[in-house]
Amino acid sequence: MYYIIITLMYMLTTLRYRFLILSSCLLFSSLQLVGQNVSEVQLANQYLQQGESEKALTLFEKLEKNSKNIPLIHEKYYQLLLMTGRFDHAEDYIDKTIKRFPSNLYYQIDKGMIYVQQNDAASAKKYFNNLIAQISEDPFKVRITAQHFAKNQQLEYAIETYLQSRKKMNDPYAYSIQMASMYRMLNKKKEMIEEYLNYATQNPNNVSSIKNLLQNLLREDEDLELFENMMYAKVQKYPNDMIYNELLIWVNVQRKNFHSAFIQSRAIDKRKQLNGTEVMEIGRISMVHKDYKNAVRIFEYIIDSYPNTPNYQIARRLVISCREEIVKNTFPVQEVDIRKLVNDYRQLVKDIGLNQNTIEAQRSEGLLYAFYLHDQDSAIMILERIITTPRISKSIIDKTKLDLGDIYLLIGEPWESTLLYSQVEKSSKDTPIGYEAKLKNAKLSYYRGDFALAQSHLDILKMATTREIANNAMALSMLIKDNTQLDTSDVAMKKFADIDLLIFQNKKFAAMDSLQELKAEFPSHPLADEILYRQANLNMEMGKFEMAISELQQVVDKFGEDILGDDALFLIGTIYEDQLKNKDKAKEIYQEFLVKYPGSNKAAEARKRFRTLRGDFL
Numbered sequence: 204m205y206y207i208i209i210t211l212m213y214m215l216t217t218l219r220y221r222f223l224i225l226s227s228c229l230l231f232s233s234l235q236l237v238g239q240n241v242s243e244v245q246l247a248n249q250y251l252q253q254g255e256s257e258k259a260l261t262l263f264e265k266l267e268k269n270s271k272n273i274p275l276i277h278e279k280y281y282q283l284l285l286m287t288g289r290f291d292h293a294e295d296y297i298d299k300t301i302k303r304f305p306s307n308l309y310y311q312i313d314k315g316m317i318y319v320q321q322n323d324a325a326s327a328k329k330y331f332n333n334l335i336a337q338i339s340e341d342p343f344k345v346r347i348t349a350q351h352f353a354k355n356q357q358l359e360y361a362i363e364t365y366l367q368s369r370k371k372m373n374d375p376y377a378y379s380i381q382m383a384s385m386y387r388m389l390n391k392k393k394e395m396i397e398e399y400l401n402y403a404t405q406n407p408n409n410v411s412s413i414k415n416l417l418q419n420l421l422r423e424d425e426d427l428e429l430f431e432n433m434m435y436a437k438v439q440k441y442p443n444d445m446i447y448n449e450l451l452i453w454v455n456v457q458r459k460n461f462h463s464a465f466i467q468s469r470a471i472d473k474r475k476q477l478n479g480t481e482v483m484e485i486g487r488i489s490m491v492h493k494d495y496k497n498a499v500r501i502f503e504y505i506i507d508s509y510p511n512t513p514n515y516q517i518a519r520r521l522v523i524s525c526r527e528e529i530v531k532n533t534f535p536v537q538e539v540d541i542r543k544l545v546n547d548y549r550q551l552v553k554d555i556g557l558n559q560n561t562i563e564a565q566r567s568e569g570l571l572y573a574f575y576l577h578d579q580d581s582a583i584m585i586l587e588r589i590i591t592t593p594r595i596s597k598s599i600i601d602k603t604k605l606d607l608g609d610i611y612l613l614i615g616e617p618w619e620s621t622l623l624y625s626q627v628e629k630s631s632k633d634t635p636i637g638y639e640a641k642l643k644n645a646k647l648s649y650y651r652g653d654f655a656l657a658q659s660h661l662d663i664l665k666m667a668t669t670r671e672i673a674n675n676a677m678a679l680s681m682l683i684k685d686n687t688q689l690d691t692s693d694v695a696m697k698k699f700a701d702i703d704l705l706i707f708q709n710k711k712f713a714a715m716d717s718l719q720e721l722k723a724e725f726p727s728h729p730l731a732d733e734i735l736y737r738q739a740n741l742n743m744e745m746g747k748f749e750m751a752i753s754e755l756q757q758v759v760d761k762f763g764e765d766i767l768g769d770d771a772l773f774l775i776g777t778i779y780e781d782q783l784k785n786k787d788k789a790k791e792i793y794q795e796f797l798v799k800y801p802g803s804n805k806a807a808e809a810r811k812r813f814r815t816l817r818g819d820f821l
Contacts, residue, residue: 243265243266244266246262247259247263247266247276247280248279250262251279256287259279259283260280260283260284260287263276263279263280267280267296270303277310280296281293281296281313284296285316285317290320293317297313298314301314308334308338308351309351312331312348312352312355315331316355331352331357331360331363334348335348335360335364335367336367339367339370339371342372345364345368345378346378346381348364349361349364349381349385352364353385353388358385358388358389359389361385362382362385365385375401376401376405379401379402380399382398383395383398383402386398387420393429395420396417396430396433397433399413399416399417400433400447400450403446403450404444404446410446410449413450418457421457424458424810428458430450431451434451434454435451438451438467445474445475448471449471452467452468452485455467459492459494459808459811460811461489461494461501462500464488465482465485465486465497468482468484468485469482469504478509478512478514479505479508479514479515479518482501482504482505483514483517485501486498486502486518486521489501490521490525495526495528498521498522498525499522499525499526502519502522502525505518506518506519516561517560519551519554519555520561520563520564523548523551523567526544527544527567530544531575532781533781534743534744534746534748534782535746536575536744538575538576541575541576544567544571545568548564548565548567548571552565559595559596562589562592562595562599565585566589566599566603569586570606574709579610579613579614582610583610586607586610590604590607597631601627601630601631601636601640602636604623604627605623605639605643607623608620608622608643612647612704612708613708613709615708617647620643620647621644621647624640624641624644624647627639628640628644635667635669638664638668639669639672641664642660642664642672642675642676644660645657645676645679648660649679649700649703650701650703650704651700652697652700652701654683654693654696657683658680660676661679661680664676665680686728686729686733695724695728698717699721699730699733699734701717702714702718706737706741711741711744714737714741715742718737718741719738721734731761731762732758732761732765732767733767735754735755735757735758736754736755738751738754739751739754739758739771742754743774743782748782752779755771755772755775755778756775758771759771759775769799769803772792772795772800773800773803773805773808773809775792776789776792776812777789777812780812790813790817793813793816794813797809797810797813
C-alpha cells in the first residue's frame with residue numbers, strides 16, 4: 204500500500220511538472236507570436252511612411268488573416284486600399300471585418316467610405332442614412348458615430364446623425380455644442396450661432412463661456428453684424444428671455460455701439476431691479492473706449508433714475524470726468540470750460556461729502572489747476588491734503604503721489620518727481636500702479652537724455668501685465684532704439700527728448716520753435732516723421748487744424764509704411780470729424796484708412812466711426 208501511494212504521488216508530480224512545462228512553452232510561443240506580429244505591423248507602417256505601398260500592402264494582407272491584428276492595422280491598411288483604388292479588395296476586407304466585429308460602428312462607417320472614394324454620392328447617402336437610422340435612439344452610439352464621421356471629414360453626415368437623434372429623442376437642444384463645432388468647421392456661421400444659442404438657453408450659467416467662444420470665432424465685422432441681427436430677432440420673438448438681451452448687449456459692446464448697449468442694459472436693469480448696475484458697466488466700458496459722449500448720456504441717466512443708490516455718487520463723478528475729457532480734446536481748450544469743470548468737482552464734494560468716490564474728484568480738480576490753469580501751488584495744496592486724509596485707500600494715495608510727481612516735473616523739479624515715483628514703485632511692486640510709477644521714472648530718464656537707464660526700465664515694463672503700460676513702454680523703447688542706433692552721438696535724440704519735456708510741461712510755443720530748429724539742423728534724421736507728428740499735434744491743440752492736417756499728410760505720404768503712418772491718417776480723420784465737423788471728409792479718410800491699414804490697432808475704431816457716420820447705428 205505504501206508503495207502504491209508513493210508511486211501515485213510521483214506520477215502526479217510528474218504530470219504537474221509536465222503541465223507546467225507545456226503551459227510555459229505555449230505561453231512563450233504565444234508571446235513570441237504577438238511580438239512577431241507587432242514587429243511586422245511596425246515594419247508595414249515603416250514601408251508606408253517610406254512610400255513603399257506594395258510592400259506595405261503585402262505585409263498588411265498577411266497580417267489581416269489573423270483577426271487579432273485587425274485593430275492594429277485597420278486604419279492604415281484600409282486607407283491604403285482606398286487610396287490605391289483597390290475598392291473590390293477593400294469591400295471584401297471590410298465585409299469580412301464587420302462579420303468578425305459586428306458591434307464595431309467604426310468599421311460599419313468605414314464601409315460607406317468606399318462609396319465616398321468612388322464619388323458614388325447616392326450609394327453613400329443611402330448606406331449612411333440606413334446606418335444613422337439604426338443607431339439614432341442610442342445617445343452613446345450617436346456620439347461615437349458622429350465623431351467618426353467628423354474624423355473622416357464627413358461633417359454633414361455627422362450633423363445628420365445628431366439631427367436624427369434629436370427627432371427620436373424629441374429634444375431640439377440635444378448635442379448643441381457638438382453641432383456648433385461641426386458647423387464651425389463647415390464655416391456655417393448662422394447655424395453655428397443657433398446651436399450656441401440653443402446651448403446658452405439651456406445652460407444660462409455658461410453664458411460667459413459662450414461669449415468667450417464667440418469672441419474668438421466672430422472676428423469680422425460682418426460676423427458680428429449677423430449675430431446682432433439674429434439677437435434682435437430673438438429679442439422680439441422671446442422678449443422675456445433675458446439671455447438674448449444679455450447677448451445683444453455683448454455684441455453691441457464688441458461693435459462699440461454703446462448707445463444700443465445702453466438701451467438694452469437699461470431694460471435688463473429695470474427687469475432685474477439692479478438700481479443701474481448693468482447700465483453703469485456699459486458707461487464704464489464707453490469711457491475705456493473713449494466714447495465720452497455716450498458715457499455722459501449713460502451716467503446722466505443713472506443720476507436722474509437712481510438718486511438714492513451708491514451708483515448715483517459714482518455717476519456724479521464719472522459724468523464730470525467724461526465732460527473733462529471732451530473739453531480737453533476740443534481744441535483749443537477754453538479756460539472757461541476748465542473753470543466750470545473745477546466748480547463741478549467742488550460742488551460734487553460739497554453735495555456728497557468727502558469719501559472714496561469724491562476724493563477722486565479732488566484729484567481731478569488738482570490736475571486741472573496744474574496743467575490747464577497754471578496754478579501749481581493750488582494743485583500741490585489739494586493733492587497733499589488728499590495724501591494726509593485719514594482712512595483713504597493706499598491706491599488713491601499712490602495715485603496722488605504720482606500726480607504730485609508729475610506736477611513737480613511740470614515746474615522743473617525732477618528730483619522731487621523721481622523721489623515720489625520711486626516711493627510708489629517700491630511700495631507697490633509688481634502691481635499696475637507700481638508699473639506706472641516705473642514707466643514715469645523711465646520717461647524721466649528719457650527727458651534727461653539718459654537713454655540707457657530709460658531702456659533698463661522699459662525692458663522690464665514690456666512684460667507688464669497691464670497692456671496699456673506695456674504698449675507705452677514698447678513705443679518709447681522703439682523710439683529710443685530707432686533713433687540712436689545710427690546716430691551714436693545722440694545729439695538729435697537728446698534735443699528731441701528736451702522737446703518732449705516741453706510738451707509735457709504744456710510749453711507749446713517753445714516746443715514748436717524747438718521742433719522747427721531740430722528739423723532745420725537734422726533734415727535727414729530718422730526723427731523726421733516724429734518731428735512732423737509732434738508739430739501736427741501741437742498745431743491741432745492750438746486750433747490750427749489745416750496746418751496739422753498738412754503735417755500729418757506729409758507723415759502719411761513720406762513715411763506711410765513706418766510706425767506713425769496709420770496713427771497720422773487716423774488722426775486726420777478725427778480732426779475732420781471732431782474738430783472741423785466735416786463728416787463727409789472724415790468718412791472718406793476712415794475708408795482710406797481701412798483700405799491702407801487693415802491690420803492697424805486703430806482699425807476697429809476707424810470702422811466704428813465710419814459706420815456711425817454712414818448712419819448704421821441710427
